[in-house]
Amino acid sequence: MEDDLPTEYDVVVVGTGMTESIVAAAASRIGKRVLHLDSNEYYGGLWATFNFDGLQKWIEDLKSPKQNVADTTSLLQADEKFLKASNQYSTVENIIEKWFISNDADLPVLSTKDTQTDGSGDTAANDGAEKSDEDKSEKKETVKQWSIDRIKKEYRKFNIDLAPKLLFARGELVELLISSNIARYAEFRAVSRVATYMDGKLTQVPCSRADVFANKTVSVFEKRMLMQLLTSCMEQGADSPEFNGFQDKTFLEYLDTKNLTPMVRHYVMQAIAMATDKTSTRDGVNRTKHFLNSLGRYGNTPFLWPMYGSGELPQCFCRLCAVFGGVYCLKRQLDGIVVGDGKCKAIITGKQRLALEHLVVGQGHLPPEIVSSSGEQQISRGIFITDRSIMQGEKENLTLLYYPPEETSQEAVTLIELGPSTNACPQGLFMIHVTCKRTKTAEEDLAYVTKKFLHAEVLDPNVTRNATDSHTQTVSPDKRHLQEGSGETKDDSLESPKPQVLWSLYLNLPASDIKLSDSAPSNVHLCSGPDLDLDFDFAVNQAKAIFEAMYPDEDFLPRAPDPEEIVLEGEEAPGPQFEGDKPEEGEEKQDVEKTEKEE
């Protein structure tokens, strides 16, 4: 009966996505009995991070239909209704997986030294003691090209995100991680550059004061202009008289009154505010402020990336929940909920009826009866494994690029490029995540960006890509001049060759705008899946709201004690007196976890 769960809870949380996990941790932290379930054998749901093998399994699983729910009538009482759970609101569609490289068998026997994939270059700065063993094994392989087999063999060195998101250094999540002491479960890397595409090439946007100072392409007046504008957004805020008369106008219209040079205007719009032509002045100012607020805390950009992927973060909250006594059970499906007297009284799972006060449920498990709108928005995502960075630098970079639509039919795309030091991929490779709002299919929506920045065509195994100096920083102006002079089209004027895609995956995911119907029991709380925003603020705020609705008078995730603060009562006279204790104690010990429940 190992799989039997205790049957009564204050809070049952179904799904281990970001919002669900935060709520679970918060409830457990204030002493509530929490059960946290997930039908998958991994944490995170659509927020998960997989290694290469795990991702393949996930794709496979999507193809096979979920099992049907067993008969539950015996578990119901009179006047109770059973509502069957459904996964229809977390449907992943249009999955297209492609390889652009060959199997080992198809590779030429003697491959030339392949400078693009040897990994000793771009990433040398991050060779750490921890990795030296792996590095050594890799160095032997440096002459080998990347093949399908090799990627599959090194599956553990990949961490592939379903919901890649960044943290603002002073955003809601960072503050929460710190204030709750959950930060100790995770490590982060600072995004090292914010890039933008301008005049036919990618450039790094100077965003910190130090960047602006050291930048050599911007004139001193542009520096002043940029700093002046940023300072007024930062220090005055959207309500300042500075923005009088622009309340109903767009940020772009406001910027147009400032006599900015095209470059400064571009930096502010497309990299700092990440705004489109339609963004209001208020939003533009607030976004700029948010960006600047987070600068200088952990790095040269305002952003952090969780090591090993975004999927680590829900797990951190789950760990805290467990530390405070929350019960965890994966691979356990929610069959449905029991409703009576307008409340959700229990859930049925694995033939067990589990009573509860509150049900917190992710959108992938909702019974259709209580859903009012199934949500309009969807996300288009593309994931690419490449052989080099979109913008080669002297060291490995973690890059954020915002690319506004080229045509009205397109959506703005955010691109995050991760290197090996984030553990997203092995040495010598890069992982690119692109995200936008869905209009058609993921592949169609993202095609224009893929074409612009990546070389996504099948690689002929017999042709070695021409070696370029992988260390050359962005272009020297004279080189650019030459290229323009030679009459090449704009698209080709990207300096170094585009990254070769080795593998790609396109998929469409639901975004988070499902609403519960009015008839839904008031003790059922809906957690959204990943949203379109760059950061986690939506999930954090939703979790706060749910917790507030459940326990309005309780603290939300107060600081968890450090180990030094935890003591044994009566520890002044510890242990030895138990030496002569009766053998029954042994029995008790075996069931330590059970006895604790009565405490």
Add this chain to the structure above:
Amino acid sequence: MAKTYDYLFKLLLIGDSGVGKTCVLFRFSEDAFNTTFISTIGIDFKIRTIDLDNKKVKLQIWDTAGQERFRTITTAYYRGAMGIMLVYDVNNERSFENIKNWIRNIEENASADVEKMLLGNKCDLADRRQVSKQRGEQLAVEYGIKFMETSAKASINVEEAFYTLARDIKAKTEKKLKEASNPTKSGGHALRAPEISRKPPVWLARCSIL
């Protein structure tokens, strides 16, 4: 704060529920034992600093927080771990058999070069024994790891086990340090509470005499 140690090792305890992981942890960290421990509530990890060859080694030992019960240990638990104590109960055959599953779990999630050690706990209860010492030793040999029988209750070998594991990790670390020309840590940022800092944290941190 002054750094009061030379090495910091993150260690994990892994094994089935009820094998006495928390008791082992408390025996080592507090030299205390009690059967009424609320096994893992509120206990994240314990810290003990030991002396090894004149070096201060700070051991940060993480407990499973009960997540092993339904095999729901988070992948995040394994991150950065340098040593793992695999614990079974010598009086519980199944907990011993499950060690293989746990090792598979470790191989999937932990760093490839993590130092492992096998502990057969509750060896003081001789009359109930289901797993002989020999079988324990044999399994350890199979995986090429060290083995000890322990009793958290009778305080047998717990100290020795942690010292052994710590010593092996230290040796490995020092060897690496010697080999690596630049022994920089490859880890990321840990987020910390805003320290009362002299530096103004705003982006416009400037010198101004007026």
Add this chain to the structure above:
Amino acid sequence: MHGRVKVRTTAEQEELKKIERAKKVVQYRAGIDLIFKKRKEGIWDDEIFLMSEQMVLKNPDIYTLWNVRREAFGGIKWSQEDYVEQLKKELILTEHCLRANPKSYSVWHQRCWVNDHLPEPDWATELSLCAKCLNLDERNFHCWDYRQYVVKKAGIPEDEEFKFSTTKIETNFSNYSSWHYRSLILPKMFPDENGELPIREDKHIEELDLVMNATFTDPNDTSAWFYQRWLLNTRSTSNKTVWGIRMNEARIVIAFNKEVSLNKSNTQLKVDENLIDTEFRSCNAKNYTSVWIATFPENGVNLKRNSVVEVLHDGVDYQLNWSLDDQAWAYKSELPCNQEHNVKHLSTQLENYKQLAEIEPDNKWALLTGIILMKNIDAVKYHATILNDLDTLIRIDKKRSQYYKDLRSKYVIEFMIRHIFADKGIECEISQIVLPCMNLTTLWMERYMSFMEQINLAGNQLGDSLQKLCALQSCVKLSLSSNGIKSLQRFPTLESLRFLSLRDNKLSSLDEILDLVKRNNLTELDIRDNPVSNATDILTQLTMISPELKVFLTSQPGSNIDSSS
């Protein structure tokens, strides 16, 4: 309940802390007592090291403990090996202490001491310690100082340090220490041969551009502007130290182009090849000054019109000639002039800063830099603009208006002096300078007035800063009327002075007037329109001191000093 896990409450933690603290105090007292006892008795042993080690770890700032440790190093008879070993331990200890307090004078000092005593200090490690420490806080000047020490000891090439300072500035240019470090290294790496610029011309341009980037990025950061001031601080140079000499039977006055110290070994006076025993004294009693005087006893020097008079100073022979105008032997030379440097580049910068001042109307630094640039480019051409901008600064930056007023005074005086000398030429005697109503708050280049006989400073704002008048060693007639002077305490003794106007000031102390008359050999003194002129008995008392003195006390038509010149 026994054995149950719980979290300590805040009150419990407070209580624990309290107990800890009390324990610490007791331990500390006992430790100090023991250490002092042993020190007194000269017992240097391991225990004293151990005890003090534990204590400095907790209180790294107690320098006495470090003193004791250094004494212990000397007190114990070590084998060379043990001694080195112990010193190395001391390095580890100081490192631990620096982690706790990276700004402890005592600990940094101890570390220097250890390295000074180690036979083979590991400078590479020391340098990386500095780098680490500066990564944590790039403005820790203790560490910058220590770095300088290491660099010097280890003979680390300056260009490496230059690169280091560049990376630090690129990380955060709001850093006085780092800019300052640069100003120490650069002159060593790229000295200006003429000594007019702080560094070689091409590097000067590079640095000016670097700093311009900083000032445009954040014009309100003072550290960059300060460095810029250092860069723009050009010096006028002259190949001669002595600017002019006047000598008659009674005395000799020498004016130098810079402040010097005179003594018998570096300065000699010869008349017709005969060494004259002269006792030079500084005009303001300071060791280094620019005007020196010597008086001769009666018949002390035998001077004839055709005497060959020469002054030897620092190995240079200055010939004096009889001057009819002066009725004295004189040596004259040109005023040292400002060389033009990088004018084209400075002009571009000037354009930029003018625009910056327009974009940032409240920024005084941009305006001030513009002024200094104009001064360096062409002080004469820009004179009116410079004064105008300074007036603006005086208006908008009230806190430092005095500084700007002084600067303005300096520029005005320099302009006037250059103008006069340029006009009249070197051979012509310039016996007077008229600087009335020019809002002067201070005197400047006064050394070049040391041979002038009439000096009119009426209607300025010199106030009580009168000490610089000491250079006016030949001045006979001096007007300081309407200068807001309240006190004469700093008024120097001027041997040649006969006519002095102090009309319309705020003098109220009769004693000061009496003292002035005592110290100076005046024939006329105008103190009308001062509170003191109403003092009872003033005339009587003055006449008692100087029966010949003509004093103007109340306004009356007729002669007065100001109008007579």
